[in-house]
Amino acid sequence: MYSKKFGIMGGTFDPIHYGHLVIANEVLAKYKLDRIIFVPTGNPPHKSVEGMTDAYHRYMMVQFATMTNPQFYVSNIEVYKEEVCYTVETIIELKKKYKDAEFYFITGTDAVLELPTWKSPKEILKLCKFIAVNRPGYVTDSYEEKIKIIMKQYGGLIESIKAPQLQISSTDIRERICNNRPTKYLLPETVEQYILKNQLYKCG
Ligand code: ATP
Numbered sequence: 001m002y003s004k005k006f007g008i009m010g011g012t013f014d015p016i017h018y019g020h021l022v023i024a025n026e027v028l029a030k031y032k033l034d035r036i037i038f039v040p041t042g043n044p045p046h047k048s049v050e051g052m053t054d055a056y057h058r059y060m061m062v063q064f065a066t067m068t069n070p071q072f073y074v075s076n077i078e079v080y081k082e083e084v085c086y087t088v089e090t091i092i093e094l095k096k097k098y099k100d101a102e103f104y105f106i107t108g109t110d111a112v113l114e115l116p117t118w119k120s121p122k123e124i125l126k127l128c129k130f131i132a133v134n135r136p137g138y139v140t141d142s143y144e145e146k147i148k149i150i151m152k153q154y155g156g157l158i159e160s161i162k163a164p165q166l167q168i169s170s171t172d173i174r175e176r177i178c179n180n181r182p183t184k185y186l187l188p189e190t191v192e193q194y195i196l197k198n199q200l201y202k203c204g
């Protein structure tokens, strides 16, 4: 009934790095998806408290990082919203826009375990299949058990797959920049240059 398969990759992407790109590409190939839509989150309502980089910069960095892959797309659906953005509403909006597409929501193992804390997990799992990709440092013995409990509680399907393991996080990259430690080979050069030019993640 669906003629297309789209992946959705949500994140703060503060900044986007090769850990994000490699899992998106692995899911794209494994599930023969037509495209991956990266969805950077909007500005949190209490921005100064959270200290997150402005959504515009995070969105631009995702654009630069995905430029060389014709199957990677970026959505600004959450970027310019004034109010709090819930994943469930974003998925509903994307489903309205792309009626002929089946959706696969891509996360790392840390994010999928947080699904019960999101708004309307049951509805989210009805709207799309989840593909959880193992993230180094986050797969524990009880992982499979926890996934089973989530599926039992909310229904839907969460598949766990393996991708090349990159122990990279945006938090570590931000700390490295702040402490003048190298970030080369952790994220695309265009993104590194964007960070430098806009003086992002400076300390103090
Ligand atoms: P932060 O340290 O700021 O939380 P992050 O590196 O975790 O940043 P996010 O934007 O929070 O990046 O993550 C977006 C999605 O990408 C999440 O589903 C997360 O689990 C996944 N992800 C991030 N880094 C990796 C990685 N190295 N390997 C696998 N999945 C990852």
Ligand code: MG
Binding pocket: none
């Ligand atoms: Mg994270």
